[in-house]
Amino acid sequence: MLEGDIEALKGAIAIIGYGLAAIGPGIGIGIVVGNAITAMARQPEMAGTIRTTMFLGIAFTEALALIGFVLFFIA
Amino acid sequence: MDQLILATECDVVNEVICAPDDVKELFEFTEVIFSIGPIGVTKTIFLFFLAAFVVVGLLYFGLRKRRMVPSKFGVVIESLLDFVKNDIAKDIIGPEGARYVPYLTAIFLFILVGNLFEVTPLINFPITARMAIPAFLAIVTYVIFVFVGFGRNKFRFLFDTVWPKHVPIGLRWLVGIIELVSIFLLRPFTLAVRLFANMVAGHLMLTLLLGSGVIFLTSFPEIGAKALVGIPWFVLGLAIYLFEIVVSVLQAYIFTLLSAVYIQSSVHFEH
Amino acid sequence: MQFLIATILYAEHEESGSNVSLVLPERAELIAGILAFAIVFFFVWKWALPTLNQTLETRQQAVSGQLADAEKAKVEAESLLSDYQAQLADAKSEGNRILEDARATAEQMKTDLLSKAKGEADHIRSKARDDASAEKSRALSDARTQVGDISVDLAGKIVGEVLDPEAHQALIERYLADLESL
Numbered sequence: 298m299l300e301g302d303i304e305a306l307k308g309a310i311a312i313i314g315y316g317l318a319a320i321g322p323g324i325g326i327g328i329v330v331g332n333a334i335t336a337m338a339r340q341p342e343m344a345g346t347i348r349t350t351m352f353l354g355i356a357f358t359e360a361l362a363l364i365g366f367v368l369f370f371i372a
Numbered sequence: 373m374d375q376l377i378l379a380t381e382c383d384v385v386n387e388v389i390c391a392p393d394d395v396k397e398l399f400e401f402t403e404v405i406f407s408i409g410p411i412g413v414t415k416t417i418f419l420f421f422l423a424a425f426v427v428v429g430l431l432y433f434g435l436r437k438r439r440m441v442p443s444k445f446g447v448v449i450e451s452l453l454d455f456v457k458n459d460i461a462k463d464i465i466g467p468e469g470a471r472y473v474p475y476l477t478a479i480f481l482f483i484l485v486g487n488l489f490e491v492t493p494l495i496n497f498p499i500t501a502r503m504a505i506p507a508f509l510a511i512v513t514y515v516i517f518v519f520v521g522f523g524r525n526k527f528r529f530l531f532d533t534v535w536p537k538h539v540p541i542g543l544r545w546l547v548g549i550i551e552l553v554s555i556f557l558l559r560p561f562t563l564a565v566r567l568f569a570n571m572v573a574g575h576l577m578l579t580l581l582l583g584s585g586v587i588f589l590t591s592f593p594e595i596g597a598k599a600l601v602g603i604p605w606f607v608l609g610l611a612i613y614l615f616e617i618v619v620s621v622l623q624a625y626i627f628t629l630l631s632a633v634y635i636q637s638s639v640h641f642e643h
Numbered sequence: 644m645q646f647l648i649a650t651i652l653y654a655e656h657e658e659s660g661s662n663v664s665l666v667l668p669e670r671a672e673l674i675a676g677i678l679a680f681a682i683v684f685f686f687v688w689k690w691a692l693p694t695l696n697q698t699l700e701t702r703q704q705a706v707s708g709q710l711a712d713a714e715k716a717k718v719e720a721e722s723l724l725s726d727y728q729a730q731l732a733d734a735k736s737e738g739n740r741i742l743e744d745a746r747a748t749a750e751q752m753k754t755d756l757l758s759k760a761k762g763e764a765d766h767i768r769s770k771a772r773d774d775a776s777a778e779k780s781r782a783l784s785d786a787r788t789q790v791g792d793i794s795v796d797l798a799g800k801i802v803g804e805v806l807d808p809e810a811h812q813a814l815i816e817r818y819l820a821d822l823e824s825l
Contacts, residue, residue: 424683502672
């Protein structure tokens with residue numbers, strides 16, 4: 298195979314890899330935020346604490362997608 | 373204009389969006405813009421110091437006059453500092469958080485200004501999209517929480533992490549390894565990468581969409597009706613622009629918040 | 644761990660011009676970043692936060708001082724108000740008292756004057772009655788003496804012309820009797 302073809306193939310695989318890496322965190326962030334909204338609706342007086350915890354949860358979940366994003370550049 | 377936001381040639385006749393040939397061109401500025409003695413200052417390094425002086429200037433002009441009733445600008449600065457002190461340091465770490473307020477305030481303001489450079493007209497480059505800053509700040513946080521952990525708990529900090537006594541004996545070795553990797557390797561890595569990747573992604577989207585929009589619309593005389601392709605790109609770019617303002621503030625908050633959480637887990641080490 | 648992988652990949656791809664260098668910090672930028680952050684950190688640590696704390700402290704002191712002042716002024720105003728109210732009540736009762744006194748005095752004077760006038764009137768009336776009766780009795784006695792004189796005169800005149808002792812006697816008798824009956 299030609300050098301350029303290999304490069305193109307690598308790029309395509311990296312894009313697919315990033316897409317796969319984004320699935321899990323996407324679902325995870327949805328669950329985190331959804332449950333946070335439910336909790337805030339139930340106990341509006343706790344909204345501040347819940348919001349902080351929600352951002353923490355999002356940050357931890359998001360990390361996986363971001364690692365995938367970085368690996369996309371490395372590949 | 374297109375040099376400013378998209379440092380690449382664009383084939384407007386054949387393409388429908390202007391993607392740079394090499395992403396590096398958007399982030400690496402090796403050209404020396406001026407020299408101080410033997411040290412050449414690139415655009416990136418200049419922006420690092422600009423961000424530092426913007427933070428210093430904001431604080432100086434916000435707190436300079438010690439008035440009874442602060443000005444509107446003074447109120448903004450004071451409430452920012454109060455936010456870090458009370459909502460991050462005191463709420464997360466507790467009463468001992470007062471010791472870490474200077475560090476948390478400094479990283480919050482520095483990252484906030486660095487992130488907002490992404491949406492500042494004429495600068496349009498987030499300095500936190502260069503790995504140097506997130507990596508350095510993450511390493512500082514790492515050093516602080518490891519030192520505090522060992523300082524307060526001696527080697528129990530390490531032993532109880534590897535050999536957690538509250539976990540059933542069968543799983544203890546597995547949990548221990550996961551905790552060890554998570555605390556001592558993944559924490560600093562994800563802390564740095566989260567900020568870095570968010571800002572890189574934001575800057576890429578903005579340059580791609582706004583740059584394509586502007587280039588297509590300005591090349592109307594050459595390509596005729598095809599220039600209308602630029603309109604959706606530009607509108608989408610403006611939407612992302614607003615979104616990136618939120619992301620900039622949020623990522624500065626999350627970096628500071630996570631630093632506080634990591635320090636807190638060392639201050640109140642319970643295993 | 645990924646950090647190590649990235650480093651290894653970087654070493655492998657260094658000459659092929661991949662994007663790995665994007666994810667790794669550059670030495671010059673790292674030094675510049677450290678310096679820039681150090682500026683921010685020392686400024687926040689040594690100037691911004693102490694200044695803010697000082698400002699907040701003085702502000703709090705001033706506010707609490709103002710609160711105490713306001714409290715004091717309020718207490719003063721309240722005592723002043725109660726003083727005024729007491730004085731006002733005093734003045735009102737004093738006025739009422741004076742009015743009452745004046746009314747009583749006027750009443751007293753009125754009754755005094757009335758009784759005095761009545762007494763005087765009575766006195767005048769009784770005096771007038773006495774005068775009148777005295778006048779009457781004097782007039783009566785006057786009339787009696789005059790009548791006697793006149794009758795004697797008349798008698799003399801009559802006697803001088805008609806000397807008739809019996810008739811004379813009878814006339815005197817009768818006249819005297821008439822006089823008696825008068």
